[in-house]
Structure formats: C-alpha cells, structure tokens
Amino acid sequence: MKAAVVGAGLMGTIHAVNLSKMPEASIKWIVDRDKTRGGKLAKAIGARWSPSIDDVIKDAETELVIHAIPTPFRLPFIKKYMAAGKHIFCEKPLASNLKEAQAIRDAARNYKPVFMAGHVVRFFWEYAHARETILSGGIGKAGIVRLSRCCGKPASFDKKDNWYLDYKRSGGVFLDLAIHDLDWLLWTFGAAARVFGQNLGSKGIAEDYGLGIIKFKNGVLAHVEASWAEPDGSFLTGFEASGTEGMLEYDMRDAATLTFAEKKKAAGSASGTIVPESPSSESPYQKEMRHFIQCVQEGAKPLAGAADAFNAARLAFALMESARTNKAIEL
Ligand SMILES: NC(=O)c1ccc[n+]([C@@H]2O[C@H](COP(=O)([O-])OP(=O)(O)OC[C@H]3O[C@@H](n4cnc5c(N)ncnc54)[C@H](O)[C@@H]3O)[C@@H](O)[C@H]2O)c1
Structure with a gap:
C-alpha cells in the first residue's frame, strides 16, 4: 500500500x-x-x-x-x-x-x-489498562478521577512560526494537550454533562495552563490539569481514579521498564546473539500506525474515529468557552 x-x-x-x-x-x-x-x-x-x-x-x-x-x-x-x-x-x-x-x-x-x-493515548497501555480495570469493576463504582498532562512550551518545527503559542490557531492546552485526557475520559465514562474551566491562554498568556472540572452523565467527576508552563524539555503525565472499592494511580515518573530474556529464544538463535526485548519496546505511536494499517487491510472500524475525535474536541471547546465566559457550560 x-x-x-x-x-x-x-x-x-x-x-x-x-x-x-x-x-x-x-x-x-x-x-x-x-x-x-x-x-x-x-x-x-x-x-x-x-x-x-x-x-x-x-x-x-x-x-x-x-x-x-x-x-x-x-x-x-x-x-x-x-x-x-x-x-x-x-x-x-x-x-x-x-x-x-x-x-x-x-x-x-x-x-x-x-x-x-x-x-x-488509547495506545498507551497504562491508560488502556486503567480503562479496562475501571470498566470491569476493579475500583467499584468510579467517583473522582484526576488527570494531569504537563510539559514545557511547545515549539513548531517551523522556527519562523510557532503556531502552538497562538491561542486562536492551536486552542491552547485544552484543545491541543488536555484533549488526550478528555478523549480517555469519554472513552471510559461516556458522555459529559457539564464543564467548568479556567486557563491562562484565554487571558492572552501564551504559556497556557488550564484546569477543568467535568461532570459526567454517569455521575463521575473529573479534574483535568494541562500545562505548557513547565521547564522546557519536561513532559509529565499521570492520573488517579478513585471508586467505592479502590483507587488506581499512575505517575509516569514511577514507571519501571521490564526486560524479558527468554532462554529458548537464545538457544534457537542462529548466531547465538540475542537482542534485548521489552514489552514496552513498541511505542504507542507505532502501535497506533500498525492499528491504522490493520484497519485498512481488514476494512475494520478504528479504535478512534471521527465521532470520537469530535466528542473530545467539543469537550475542549466547552472548556475554552467556560474559561472565556467564567461560566459553567451545559453540554
Ligand atoms: N498525537 C500527538 O501526540 C500529537 C503531538 C504533537 C502534535 N500533534 C498534532 O499534530 C499536528 C501537527 O503538529 P506538529 O507538532 O507536527 O507541527 P509542526 O509545526 O512541527 O509541523 C507542521 C509541518 O506542517 C507544515 N505545514 C504547515 N502548513 C502546511 C500546509 N498548509 N501545507 C503543507 N504543509 C504545511 C510545516 O511546514 C511543518 O513542517 C497538530 O495538529 C498537533 O496538534 C499531535
């Protein structure tokens, strides 16, 4: 192809x-x-x-x-x-x-x-696994979820035009960055009912920082933090989901890699040399591309389609509208 x-x-x-x-x-x-x-x-x-x-x-x-x-x-x-x-x-x-x-x-x-x-984010195993755990009742009835995605000021490859820092074009942290968490929330908990957001981008500050509170129709309350105001080069993500039976936590700084050396593979290898392997050796972006190609080959529906992307964008636009008007927005 x-x-x-x-x-x-x-x-x-x-x-x-x-x-x-x-x-x-x-x-x-x-x-x-x-x-x-x-x-x-x-x-x-x-x-x-x-x-x-x-x-x-x-x-x-x-x-x-x-x-x-x-x-x-x-x-x-x-x-x-x-x-x-x-x-x-x-x-x-x-x-x-x-x-x-x-x-x-x-x-x-x-x-x-x-x-x-x-x-x-649907191809990041931590997020996919957390969703499966929540949907299979692992934390009981989910109540409060907090997600955070914080990094330094983004830069375009185009050194003459950093469109990211133009709020009208990029949508700041709600549309460009938090949208990953908004998509995960919608994927996990279904439709949202009401949002309230505040951010710096809507006040004309290019190094945007935003906080959003989202009430879902199923009663879950989410708190989303997104930042472009961290030191350059840093990128931190994490979440916490609490329910009636437990709590799930993820902080990418705690993530440990797992390496897997298989004896039978080494024995069967022609050269006797083995390369290191890890379950996390395939990046989520690579998995995402592989999924796209597989959908094309099989005529299958992708994990995230246009309707999903629309719903996430709509939630981001509602947070931006809330920040602009200082009012909660009903969806
Ligand atoms: N999924 C993710 O994790 C993720 C991460 C970063 C960015 N993005 C998204 O990917 C998109 C691209 O972001 P980026 O960081 O690669 O941007 P970028 O600014 O680094 O690169 C954009 C490229 O597009 C070219 N370009 C701009 N307008 C064009 C036009 N009209 N016709 C042809 N070429 C044009 C520029 O010359 C530049 O090379 C954005 O929508 C961004 O939000 C997604």
Whole structure:
C-alpha cells in the first residue's frame, strides 16, 4: 500500500519513521510547504517531496494519507482526501473550531474508507489498562478521577512560526494537550454533562495552563490539569481514579521498564546473539500506525474515529468557552 505523509514536522516525522518500518506500507509522498524540511524527510525515507497535496490526490496508487499539519489546516484537506477515496489518518484535534469539527464528523459518518483520528493515548497501555480495570469493576463504582498532562512550551518545527503559542490557531492546552485526557475520559465514562474551566491562554498568556472540572452523565467527576508552563524539555503525565472499592494511580515518573530474556529464544538463535526485548519496546505511536494499517487491510472500524475525535474536541471547546465566559457550560 502506498502512503503519503502530509506534514514533515514533529508528528509527520514520527509517523513517517514508524510507517517506514512496516512492510505492508511504503511511503511514496512527503508533502510539506517547506522544501527543506519536506525534502529532507523524503530523502531520509526514500520518498518524493511535494509542496502540495494535489500530487497525492491525482495519484490513484496512493491509498493512504497521514494528515499531520497544524490544526487550522483540516477541513479543506480532508474534503479533498475524501473526494479521492483515500484512507485517512488525521492527527488530533479534529479541527480548530466547532463548525469545522462538525463538518468533518458529518462527512466521515458514511465514509467507506478508513478515517482514523490520532488519539494516541488509547495506545498507551497504562491508560488502556486503567480503562479496562475501571470498566470491569476493579475500583467499584468510579467517583473522582484526576488527570494531569504537563510539559514545557511547545515549539513548531517551523522556527519562523510557532503556531502552538497562538491561542486562536492551536486552542491552547485544552484543545491541543488536555484533549488526550478528555478523549480517555469519554472513552471510559461516556458522555459529559457539564464543564467548568479556567486557563491562562484565554487571558492572552501564551504559556497556557488550564484546569477543568467535568461532570459526567454517569455521575463521575473529573479534574483535568494541562500545562505548557513547565521547564522546557519536561513532559509529565499521570492520573488517579478513585471508586467505592479502590483507587488506581499512575505517575509516569514511577514507571519501571521490564526486560524479558527468554532462554529458548537464545538457544534457537542462529548466531547465538540475542537482542534485548521489552514489552514496552513498541511505542504507542507505532502501535497506533500498525492499528491504522490493520484497519485498512481488514476494512475494520478504528479504535478512534471521527465521532470520537469530535466528542473530545467539543469537550475542549466547552472548556475554552467556560474559561472565556467564567461560566459553567451545559453540554
Ligand atoms: N498525537 C500527538 O501526540 C500529537 C503531538 C504533537 C502534535 N500533534 C498534532 O499534530 C499536528 C501537527 O503538529 P506538529 O507538532 O507536527 O507541527 P509542526 O509545526 O512541527 O509541523 C507542521 C509541518 O506542517 C507544515 N505545514 C504547515 N502548513 C502546511 C500546509 N498548509 N501545507 C503543507 N504543509 C504545511 C510545516 O511546514 C511543518 O513542517 C497538530 O495538529 C498537533 O496538534 C499531535
């Protein structure tokens, strides 16, 4: 299967590298408006560079598109991919405003090829496992959940235009960062009823910090913290879920790696040399790409589709609206 990666920034590069390791797919196009960045990535993985998606649209051989350019560039691109019948992997958030997010969700509703959204936290085993534990009654009836995602000020690969720090374009921490936790909450607890949020981005401070309180229809109360105000280079995530029968806790700083050396593998190895293995050796981004390819091959529904991405974005927009108006928002 031939693929195009649209965007040669942070995410486009991650997806291109992961996809290039998969024998089922080969990347034919790297699209980026910047020739230096696009050309460099294309050369590194043996693909062609193009400044425009038109080359991809015209190329019937290219069936898959990985859309990884900044959030304000979504709807017109997605419409063109859909008109050409491509399988689409679209980075989160679904769009930078509610109207476009709605339009993409609606267009994807009866779209036959795969439309997958980049809600990668569903591929982090800690989050997936916590969800399974909660849904199987491991903590009894869930009551309060706290999630935190804090990092330094984000930077675009485009050194001349750090669009992340423009609240109108990125949506600040609620839309760009906390959306991962919002998606996990919706995936785990179902629809939300009411939100209240406060953040610095809505007050014109680029190093955004936000706190959100979300009441779910099933009664769960969630507290979400997201920050771009940490020291540069740091990225910390964690959560705590309390229920009537127990509590689940995760702090990425406590995570220990597990290595697995299997005697029978060493004995059967031709060279006698073994490479280290670990259950965590596959990154969640690699798992995510593998899942996308598998959905395309099997015509299966992806773990996160356009409707899921819309729901997460809608929750983020409600938190932004709450922060702007200083009022709780009913959903
Ligand atoms: N899933 C995740 O964990 C995760 C992490 C970071 C970013 N993201 C999302 O991925 C998307 C891309 O983020 P990034 O950090 O890779 O951005 P980036 O700024 O690092 O790179 C964007 C690239 O797109 C190119 N570009 C911009 N507009 C273009 C256009 N109209 N046509 C062609 N090329 C264009 C730029 O030249 C740049 O190379 C964003 O929506 C972001 O929210 C997701």
